[in-house]
Amino acid sequence: MPHSPRPMDKAEKIVEQYLISKSYETVVYEPTVNATPDFLVDGRIAVEVTRLNIHYDDHLLEPYAHVQHLIPVYQSLRNMLLKFGPSIDGESWLVFFSLMHPFKGWGAIRAAVKSELDAFYACKNRENCSFKVAESIEITLRKAHKQMETFYFYAGGSEDFQGCLVISEMNRNIQIAADLKSVKIKSEKEKYDQWWLALVDGIGCGISGQDFEQLLSMPLNRLDWNKILLVNPLVPTEAHEF
Numbered sequence: 400m401p402h403s404p405r406p407m408d409k410a411e412k413i414v415e416q417y418l419i420s421k422s423y424e425t426v427v428y429e430p431t432v433n434a435t436p437d438f439l440v441d442g443r444i445a446v447e448v449t450r451l452n453i454h455y456d457d458h459l460l461e462p463y464a465h466v467q468h469l470i471p472v473y474q475s476l477r478n479m480l481l482k483f484g485p486s487i488d489g490e491s492w493l494v495f496f497s498l499m500h501p502f503k504g505w506g507a508i509r510a511a512v513k514s515e516l517d518a519f520y521a522c523k524n525r526e527n528c529s530f531k532v533a534e535s536i537e538i539t540l541r542k543a544h545k546q547m548e549t550f551y552f553y554a555g556g557s558e559d560f561q562g563c564l565v566i567s568e569m570n571r572n573i574q575i576a577a578d579l580k581s582v583k584i585k586s587e588k589e590k591y592d593q594w595w596l597a598l599v600d601g602i603g604c605g606i607s608g609q610d611f612e613q614l615l616s617m618p619l620n621r622l623d624w625n626k627i628l629l630v631n632p633l634v635p636t637e638a639h640e641f
Contacts, residue, residue: 404432405429405432410450413632414446414599414628414635415438416636417635417637417638423441425439425440426440435583435584436591439591443592445591445593445595446594446595446596446597447597448599449579449580449596449598452602468498471505476512480553483549484549485548486546489546490525491550491552492541492543492550494539495538495540496539497539499531499536502536507533508532508533511533520550520551527542555610566606566613567617569603569614570617570618573627577620588623594624596626596628598629599632600632601632603629606629611639614639
C-alpha cells in the first residue's frame with residue numbers, strides 16, 4: 400500500500416500559499432514521500448521549507464514568547480495604528496514591536512499601548528524612541544525618511560524580545576538555516592534544475608522594504624541555493640528574495 404505524504408506543518412502551509420499565489424503550473428507537496436524536497440514546482444524547482452528562528456551555536460531554540468500571540472498582536476496593533484489617520488505635515492513614524500516573555504496577552508495591555516501612542520501623537524517635538532508596556536511588549540518608533548500614507552506605519556514585529564528588529568541577527572540566522580539545509584540536500588542536488596530555500600520569517604515577521612535593503616547588503620553565502628525566499632507569515636503571498 401503506497402505511503403501518503405505527512406501532514407503539512409504551519410511553515411509548509413504558509414509556503415504552499417505563497418507558491419500557489421505565484422500561479423505556477425504545478426505545486427506538488429512531498430514529490431518523494433518523507434524525503435527532500437518539501438515541494439516540487441513545475442517539475443523542476445525543488446523547494447525546501449524551514450521556519451527562520453533564532454539560533455545559538457547552530458542549535459534551534461524555541462522563541463522566548465509564544466508564537467500564537469504574534470498574529471493577534473500584529474492584527475490589533477495594525478488596526479490601532481490606522482485609526483490615527485494620515486501623516487501630519489508630511490511626518491510619518493515607523494512602528495516596530497517586540498513581545499516580552501512571558502507575554503500577558505493583548506487584552507491586558509491594549510489600553511496602555513493606545514495611551515502611549517496617543518501621547519506621542521500629541522507631542523510637538525517628537526524623537527525616535529522606545530517604550531515598554533507592563534513588561535509585556537516593547538514599541539519602537541522611528542521617523543520615516545519619507546512621508547507615508549498614515550501617521551503611524553506598521554514596519555515589523557518580533558515574537559521574542561531583543562529590543563527592536565536587529566537586521567544583523569536576521570542575517571546571521573539566515574546563513575545558519577542555509578548552511579543546515581544545504582547539508583540535507585547534498586545527495587539530491589542533481590535531481591532538479593533549481594533549489595530554493597523558503598524561510599518563514601519568525602524573527603522579523605514582515606520587515607519593511609527599507610530594512611530588507613539593509614539585510615540584502617550584508618554578506619550571505621548562498622551555497623547550493625539558486626534562490627532564498629523570506630516569506631511573511633502574516634501575509635503569506637508576500638516574500639523578499641535573495
